[in-house]
Amino acid sequence: MEKEQNISKKGESGIIKKGQWKPEEDLILKRYIETHGEGKWTTVSKKSGLMRGAKSCRMRWKNHLRPNIKRGQISEDEEDLIIRMHKLLGNRWSLIAGRLPGRTDNEVKNYWNTHLSRRNINHYRGQTVITTTINCTKSAGLIQMNDLETPSMGTTSTHENCIVVDGILGDHSQGLHNSLNPDQADVQSDITTTTETQPTSSEQRSDAHNESTILSDQSLISGESDNMEGCTFPDFPSVDYTMISEDEKLSLWLSSESIFYDAPLLPCSDYYFPVSYDEPFEHNSDDYYGWNKYVPSWL
DNA sequence: AATGCAGACAACCGCAAATAT
């Protein structure tokens, strides 16, 4: 393979270097920023003598050179958090990275793409699925799932085959009792149901999942899904929610493993109903009628 | 030893939002 490092091209202000950064370039950039401060990347590009584009300088600093960057293996705790955050937020890498001190969005994104996405896809491979965007209600307390007849908490065979892949986070006692309170309802969206055919490859399955995630985002929060706005969190008895930020609520929520760890996550309210799924589900909750009833052991 | 392949990570690019002029 032909290796061509630091390919150059003509830019507006002369040659712009591309490709891998060399240690001496790192040093120049680091010293420049230590002297002049972070930001003004076009100025950095022009005045540092690096002959690198503004974006390239910014990216190099942000992802590799700035202080407190954590290098090395992603720990199990970090991986766990990435998975849970991704279920919650989707591909919002900068938001996810924001919860992992020292990790960058690029690193989280790469880790997801190389280590985690494939693993998740394998879970779904070979299953025929019907995707339902559940009827949801946004309230002061939770994003709610109102249409619990689909699937209902009943005992028919259909429900036995239900897998919640990306449902609401929270077990029955903590989340859904609250969510069923009609007083909290204010915005309601329609139910949309789509049927997926048997996926022929993991890629197709992935695409289907992405599509349904988008659908549910739209119907869920009526276009208010940016950042944490529109994402609301379960109640903790000892917390005065009027006194803390959305970010702090998220921290609290994510730290409550004992309550929520095994439950699926919001806001992707897609349900997958395998036509044939013979493995018994694990009753990993004392609350027989809770969501965990529908969570298979691998989730 | 040479080659091909796949995984992992770094870097680039296009676009949109935010900010400055």
Next chain:
DNA sequence: CATATTTGCGGTTGTCTGCAT
């Protein structure tokens, strides 16, 4: 207020490295 510039994000591509053949 309109336009230009800068910044940030996420998808994609490129490069390196280790392993299998």
